Amino acid sequence: MAKAFIDWDTHTITYSSAGQPPPALLQMDGTVDFLDRATDPPLGARPEHAPRLQASEPFTEGAVLVLYTDGLIERRREDIDTGLARLAGSLARHQAADLETQADALLADLLPPGGATDDTALVIVRL
Numbered sequence: 001m002a003k004a005f006i007d008w009d010t011h012t013i014t015y016s017s018a019g020q021p022p023p024a025l026l027q028m029d030g031t032v033d034f035l036d037r038a039t040d041p042p043l044g045a046r047p048e049h050a051p052r053l054q055a056s057e058p059f060t061e062g063a064v065l066v067l068y069t070d071g072l073i074e075r076r077r078e079d080i081d082t083g084l085a086r087l088a089g090s091l092a093r094h095q096a097a098d099l100e101t102q103a104d105a106l107l108a109d110l111l112p113p114g115g116a117t118d119d120t121a122l123v124i125v126r127l
Contacts, residue, residue: 001043002067006059006127013065013127014056018043021073021080024087025057026064030095032088033057064102065125066091071118072110086110099124 002020004013015023015035019042022034037055059065066087073083090109094102103124111120 004065004067006065006125011060011127012056012058014054016040016052016054018052019045021068021070021084024066024068024091025059026066026091026095028060028062030092032091034084034088059127061127063127064091064095064099065127066106067123069119069121071120072106072122074118075112076117083110099126 002015002017002023004015004023006013013023013025013035016038017023017035018040022036022039025033025035027033035055035057037057038053040053068087073087074080075083087106087110090106091102093109094105097105103122106122106124107120
């Protein structure tokens with residue numbers, strides 16, 4: 001589970017991730033920041049209930065927030081950083097595209113040629 005609260009007045013994203021890869025924030029200059037300061041184990045993995053970590057990140061108008069499941073980036077026998085780098089590269093290459101085209105391009109770039117072996121979900125929001 002991942003959640004992101006976008007405060008349009010203060011231009012901040014407050015987020016939390018429970019067992020999901022970090023949301024990606026594509027900046028207007030093409031750099032990608034991974035929002036990884038509030039990651040926790042999956043829901044139900046703790047023996048006792050505890051508050052979830054949250055963190056906030058500022059954004060500039062026009063940036064793109066990307067939430068996705070691990071099926072988009074993870075590959076067997078491959079370090080997760082390789083998948084995150086692949087996502088960052090694809091986002092930077094397609095940053096000028098409209099959101100629908102960008103989503104299609106990300107799926108084309110990142111899903112394995114033989115098809116996905118894990119669930120894949122993708123949400124893209126222009127801020």
